[in-house]
Amino acid sequence: MSQGFAPDVERYRRLLNLPHVGEEGLSLLSKKRALVVGAGGLGTPAAAYLVASGTGHVTIVDGDVVELSNLSRQVMYSTEDLGKAKAGILARKLFLLNPDVVVEGLDVKIEPSDFAGVLRLISGYDVVLSCVDNASLRYALNQACVERKVPLVDGAVKGFTGVLTVVVPGKGPCYECAFPQSRAGKVAGGPPIWSPLPGVVGALEASEALKLMLGIGNVKAGWVLLIDLLEGTFSRVSVEKNPSCRVCGNLRSNNM
Ligand SMILES: [Zn+2]
Structure with a gap:
């Protein structure tokens, strides 16, 4: 748990x-x-x-540097940031946004095959936001969060469409239940992406994570939100827990 601070009335007036x-x-x-x-x-x-x-303590982890092809949608980076480590740049910018909170940037490339490393990475957090474009890492984060019982909010984007999934271990299905790991992989060079799409989905991820931390609203583990910005539609699909899921299934749970 973070140490906490007394909220400044003027800064947080609209939230207060x-x-x-x-x-x-x-x-x-x-x-x-x-x-x-x-x-x-x-x-x-x-x-x-x-x-x-x-949020008292926010850690950002990413081993990449800012590239020119990022700037059409990653609007917090500037042309002068090209070649610099993303995690450090973002942490510095966000600390300037709100010096009340601890913002930590880890310039680390997480290897999904190093599952012990993924478990170490997520321990001690109240919520994990999966904002990755690497399917293997997405599944590893899901498995680690289920094992450590840490809520997970996952976002994915491609073209004009996005998917938002919330996993609350012990209360409903996990990411693997919703999307069995058969299509894992990364599109070479990254998929084409409509510029505002990750902004929409990333903001939704923050909203669900904030609700989880505050314990408010309708955070329904067991649904997937499908976003189509070309059609301008948001639709919610319910997902059932798979009793034989390799990550959260009954046999596995009984052994944990
Ligand atoms: Zn599952």
């Missing part, structure tokens, strides 16, 4: 006056720790809203 949040909610949030894995199109808006809202 919001039903379900208020002074108590902001005080609670100031003691929470969130991990954002990936500092790209999804991670930049997700981390920014967590920090701006006063």
